[in-house]
Amino acid sequence: MTLWRIGYSARLLKTNRFRTAASNTSFPAVWMLLAQYSGRVPGLFVVVKKNNFFTMPETVEDKANLELYLPHPEVRGMTRLNREAFKRTVVVPVLKVKKEIVNTLLKSLKHTVLQRPGLKRVVEDPEDEDSRLVILDPHKIPEFSLGESDQEVLKQLNVHPEVSKYNLELTYENFKSEEILRAVLPEGQEVTSGFSRVGHIAHLNLRDHQLPYRHLIGQVIIDKNPGITCVVNKTNIIDSTYRNFQMEVLAGESNLVTKVKENNITYELDFSKVYWNPRLSTEHGRIVELLKPSDVLFDVFAGIGPFAIPAAKKKCRVFANDLNPESYSWLLHNCKLNKVDNKIKAFNMDGRDFLLGPVREELSRELPLLKEEQKTSFHIVMNLPALAIEFLDVFRHLLAGEPCSAAGLPTVHCYGFSKHDDPARDVRERAEASLGTSLDGRCSTYLVRNVAPNKEMLCISFQIPAEVLYKRPCPDGAIPASKRLCSSRDFSEEKLELKKS
Numbered sequence: 001m002t003l004w005r006i007g008y009s010a011r012l013l014k015t016n017r018f019r020t021a022a023s024n025t026s027f028p029a030v031w032m033l034l035a036q037y038s039g040r041v042p043g044l045f046v047v048v049k050k051n052n053f054f055t056m057p058e059t060v061e062d063k064a065n066l067e068l069y070l071p072h073p074e075v076r077g078m079t080r081l082n083r084e085a086f087k088r089t090v091v092v093p094v095l096k097v098k099k100e101i102v103n104t105l106l107k108s109l110k111h112t113v114l115q116r117p118g119l120k121r122v123v124e125d126p127e128d129e130d131s132r133l134v135i136l137d138p139h140k141i142p143e144f145s146l147g148e149s150d151q152e153v154l155k156q157l158n159v160h161p162e163v164s165k166y167n168l169e170l171t172y173e174n175f176k177s178e179e180i181l182r183a184v185l186p187e188g189q190e191v192t193s194g195f196s197r198v199g200h201i202a203h204l205n206l207r208d209h210q211l212p213y214r215h216l217i218g219q220v221i222i223d224k225n226p227g228i229t230c231v232v233n234k235t236n237i238i239d240s241t242y243r244n245f246q247m248e249v250l251a252g253e254s255n256l257v258t259k260v261k262e263n264n265i266t267y268e269l270d271f272s273k274v275y276w277n278p279r280l281s282t283e284h285g286r287i288v289e290l291l292k293p294s295d296v297l298f299d300v301f302a303g304i305g306p307f308a309i310p311a312a313k314k315k316c317r318v319f320a321n322d323l324n325p326e327s328y329s330w331l332l333h334n335c336k337l338n339k340v341d342n343k344i345k346a347f348n349m350d351g352r353d354f355l356l357g358p359v360r361e362e363l364s365r366e367l368p369l370l371k372e373e374q375k376t377s378f379h380i381v382m383n384l385p386a387l388a389i390e391f392l393d394v395f396r397h398l399l400a401g402e403p404c405s406a407a408g409l410p411t412v413h414c415y416g417f418s419k420h421d422d423p424a425r426d427v428r429e430r431a432e433a434s435l436g437t438s439l440d441g442r443c444s445t446y447l448v449r450n451v452a453p454n455k456e457m458l459c460i461s462f463q464i465p466a467e468v469l470y471k472r473p474c475p476d477g478a479i480p481a482s483k484r485l486c487s488s489r490d491f492s493e494e495k496l497e498l499k500k501s
């Protein structure tokens with residue numbers, strides 16, 4: 001058992017120094033505990049050392065495992081943020097140095113110097129105006145003694161390696177959001193300080209036990225994250241047709257119209273009315289990367305345009321559709337904002353009608369004109385992972401009766417969720433069922449992201465088999481060698497089926 005006695009601050013200025021290797025006690029935890037009983041006055045104070053032990057009320061000893069930087073215990077259960085209640089004093093080690101060498105010392109001891117948000121690392125020395133006190137991190141110098149390498153640095157700088165104790169007042173500003181929330185929320189329950197950021201908005205997905213603290217959590221996030229001025233919480237799971245959330249503003253301004261930048265393109269949107277997910281930026285970039293300038297993109301569930309607009313910027317011709325009138329009008333707005341309104345034809349209709357109408361029309365017109373040497377490819381993006389696979393049946397015989405053109409069989413990139421053990425197989429089998437044909441050997445699946453434990457988002461890409469699109473395989477002559485993608489096995493299976501019927 002380690003016992004301590006705290007000396008009186010009247011003795012402080014005379015006897016506050018002692019040698020670095022003065023004690024072999026476990027310091028960081030005890031320093032903090034000392035602070036709880038020290039009257040919370042910033043400044044140096046003395047610990048009287050007697051025969052290598054100190055005395056301290058026994059109750060303190062029970063808490064010896066507490067972490068050093070814990071806000072004041074009184075804040076537990078607080079639901080309205082009272083920043084003043086976070087004030088507390090901890091005892092930290094300091095090094096007295098001549099003010100001329102402070103900067104050099106800070107550089108040389110940068111791993112040992114205390115780093116806390118909004119905290120000065122160097123303070124005036126109340127005893128000597130030519131000196132400064134450099135605050136050290138108690139975790140880095142346990143046992144009150146500087147490590148050998150730090151001592152070596154001090155030797156080179158001609159600084160006496162003497163560590164003193166300093167009463168440091170920590171305020172709300174000096175705690176990190178996680179430390180604050182961990183101190184406030186019920187002990188032992190999960191604390192969240194994570195959020196998605198959409199422009200000036202932080203978007204949370206709080207659990208039930210966190211809800212009583214939601215306004216406080218929102219305010220802490222605003223305080224600790226420059227640029228965030230509004231915090232919202234999802235109030236139900238994303239189940240509306242338009243894939244946007246019901247949300248509650250927890251703290252800050254109620255303005256949900258914001259500006260985001262993704263892959264160097266700026267978008268404006270009303271976060272309460274349209275879908276936007278900052279976690280899809282890599283996926284948007286991956287698909288756009290596949291496109292060449294002369295390609296045509298049909299974006300069936302376009303949202304506010306994160307596939308369509310970069311594709312148009314790349315000089316593709318784009319047909320973009322969304323059923324949500326709000327998404328449609330923000331799509332138009334962003335086309336103008338990014339000066340691609342002459343490259344994008346926007347539609348506000350159901351995805352099925354879009355495929356059966358404008359997409360079918362464009363393909364019927366363009367495909368027969370395609371020559372082998374033409375480089376144009378047609379891509380159809382379908383990012384509505386909860387439902388898109390069910391839309392694939394639209395491609396069955398979409399161009400039946402049209403002249404078969406295997407040169408430009410469109411490539412579909414269709415998204416789906418899966419909770420299956422083998423998500424790629426699951427998505428492929430569901431796509432096959434919808435299309436009514438096998439995609440074995442003629443599709444690729446890409447794991448986009450893990451959405452929740454056991455729930456993946458995938459993208460399956462394939463060229464629509466000619467027998468699906470035209471209700472028959474294209475004759476061999478219609479398939480330029482370079483564009484021949486369907487294996488002969490697939491065609492012979494189709495022929496067999498035709499013969500049977």
Ligand SMILES: C[S@@+](CC[C@H](N)C(=O)[O-])C[C@H]1O[C@@H](n2cnc3c(N)ncnc32)[C@H](O)[C@@H]1O
Pocket residue numbers: 241242243275276277280300301302303304305306307321322323324327349350351352383384385
């Ligand atoms: C998951 S979001 C994807 C938006 C955008 N492509 C992106 O990557 O951020 C799906 C979009 O589909 C739209 N949507 C939902 N059902 C639709 C339907 N039946 N037809 C067309 N669009 C639909 C929603 O309004 C939403 O904007």
